[in-house]
Amino acid sequence: MRSWRNAEGTRSFRAEFLASDGVRVTLKRGDGRIVTFAMAKLHESDRAWVRGNIDPKDLSADAPAPKGAAFDQLEFGDDRNTVEKKLKASKFVTAGLDETFLGRTGLNGIYKTRATIGGLHCYLFFDWNESGGLREVTLQTQPVGKGRYITS
Template sequence: MRSILLTLLLTVSVAVPLQAESHTWKSADGKSSFSGEYVSHNDKQVTIRRQDGKVFTVDFAKLHPDEKTWVTSQAAGGKADLPADPKAVFDNLCFGDNLEVVKKKLKASKAVETTLDDAFMGRTGLNGIYKTRQKIGGLHCELFFDWTANETLNEIMLQTQGQDAEAYPTQMKETWSQLVELLGAIHGKPIQAGGYPNIRQVKDDMFLPSHLWKMSNGGSALLGVSMQGGRYLVVVRFTTEKVQAAAFP
């Protein structure tokens, strides 16, 4: 299931041109089908050109689940890469990975990138130097990490760059909304779900979660907002901690 997040991060909010070729599209129940060429897509719909030249848009909900898998895997350059470890939390990163393993996985990743030269990584550390290749809701997410006393990975955070108050109800909310969909596609129904936090609730140096998922590896995934230095961020936390819904503020 973690490979879905990689595929979605590579394709969300963008229309990626595929090689024009006829494809057989199946209905949601699989009982009917039609032929047509892929034109473009976003996270909810795909645009198709019929053999008679007519172009139309169809909701993925009306198509068989295999069709969205086909579109996103083709847009990612062919068959989506599967994680090397089924316990992967984000991309191919696993809780318990040591620093050198994390570095190798990040360098090989198709979901994240860095503009920092390898020679400088030892001086800066990994926090904040990698970001998602594709924007989510118009914003990139940067990666931050936390480690155990034995220097193994126990938390991964994705967070947007700080935004001013004007972006809070617009672009930040769009990023938050798309992350709700992405995390729901992977982890299913959250054990706690709230609305987009009111900006008045967000205090400096505080993480205010809105959603909580239990992960299959026993950890927790949390989505929310934060403030640092007077600027606002959307934040996702993947942690080994078994967070309880009652612990939410």
């Protein structure tokens, strides 16, 4: 756990560093919440700390993709066309947009889970390595107000 500052250096918070892809950083706050955001939102000294704590092989386009499925039939290293074909054939997700618009919008946030998790659909977001292979699949729900959360 360490202190982190915003880009201007005017606000700070404590969190544990979990990961970074060189563009975004993922931290675990003291309340247990995991947050991911652009590194540009961090103070330069914190960005330098992150760069110094990223294993360079993690950012390499030549690094071998992990073995196994990333989500459903998607596998790490799949190219965009393969990912699109697998998503169209998937029984777990559905497209929320006509496929004729995919060229304009890209894949992020277009596909959502057919089943809900906690009453919410999850939308799929993708990250690609430098050679165009699938590096990450993230599932995100739409933001909801505090009133929707059950606290006990």
